[in-house]
Amino acid sequence: MPTWSVRKEGAAEIYQFSTAEQVHQAVRDGHFAPTDEVRGPSDTTWQSFEQHPAFAEAVVEYEPTPGESADETHLDMNPLIDVCLVLLIFFILTITYASLERAIEVPEDSPEDKGVPEVQMKDLQDKVFLVTAKMEGDKPVVRIGVVNSLKEVPLERLYKEMEQLINTTGRKEMVLDIDEYVPWGIETAILDAAKGNKIHNIINNQRNK
Numbered sequence: 001m002p003t004w005s006v007r008k009e010g011a012a013e014i015y016q017f018s019t020a021e022q023v024h025q026a027v028r029d030g031h032f033a034p035t036d037e038v039r040g041p042s043d044t045t046w047q048s049f050e051q052h053p054a055f056a057e058a059v060v061e062y063e064p065t066p067g068e069s070a071d072e073t074h075l076d077m078n079p080l081i082d083v084c085l086v087l088l089i090f091f092i093l094t095i096t097y098a099s100l101e102r103a104i105e106v107p108e109d110s111p112e113d114k115g116v117p118e119v120q121m122k123d124l125q126d127k128v129f130l131v132t133a134k135m136e137g138d139k140p141v142v143r144i145g146v147v148n149s150l151k152e153v154p155l156e157r158l159y160k161e162m163e164q165l166i167n168t169t170g171r172k173e174m175v176l177d178i179d180e181y182v183p184w185g186i187e188t189a190i191l192d193a194a195k196g197n198k199i200h201n202i203i204n205n206q207r208n209k
Contacts, residue, residue: 005039006032007046020054027059034059128173128203129165131158131190133182140182142190146171155186159193166197173201 004017006026017023020040026032027049037046040054049055130150132143143150144161146169153161166172174194178187194202 003041007037009035128175129171130175133178133186135179135181140186155189159196162193162197172199174199175203
């Protein structure tokens with residue numbers, strides 16, 4: 001009985017079929033590919049299905065349908081997501097830096113704003129009384145009064161004179177002007193007298209050099 005032999009391409013195992021129709025059916029069922037080899041009852045060598053005279057024309061019909069081709073219209077979103085993340089980080093850093101810059105921004109001082117503003121006596125002369133302490137020779141001299149009307153006062157009478165001046169003029173702000181060479185004890189006595197008279201607003205022009 002004629003026998004057809006079939007083997008996978010490059011394989012050693014051989015499958016036997018009684019008729020050529022059985023071989024055709026095996027190829028149709030997808031068990032063999034056109035490149036697999038077949039040898040008929042009268043063949044002396046192995047030939048691939050696509051080259052064998054009995055199968056060359058028919059085997060084309062049995063080739064598997066090619067798979068669906070890739071959709072070339074598909075958009076890969078990964079690069080777009082990466083770009084969006086980079087832009088997001090950039091904007092976050094930019095906004096953070098701008099916020100910090102606004103938070104620590106300090107307006108520049110104009111030359112007129114620098115230093116302690118100078119107090120003009122003419123602006124205060126109707127509101128304050130004066131206490132001065134100057135060295136005259138080796139002796140410290142304390143004077144108390146209003147502008148252009150100062151009188152010398154001994155330290156032991158300073159408290160009473162200050163109290164009387166406050167009651168007479170109603171002025172409760174004091175300008176203190178002390179020479180740099182006046183002993184510190186004189187300054188302490190003047191401040192004690194002011195404190196005793198409840199003078200808390202003191203414009204101190206002391207120790208000028």
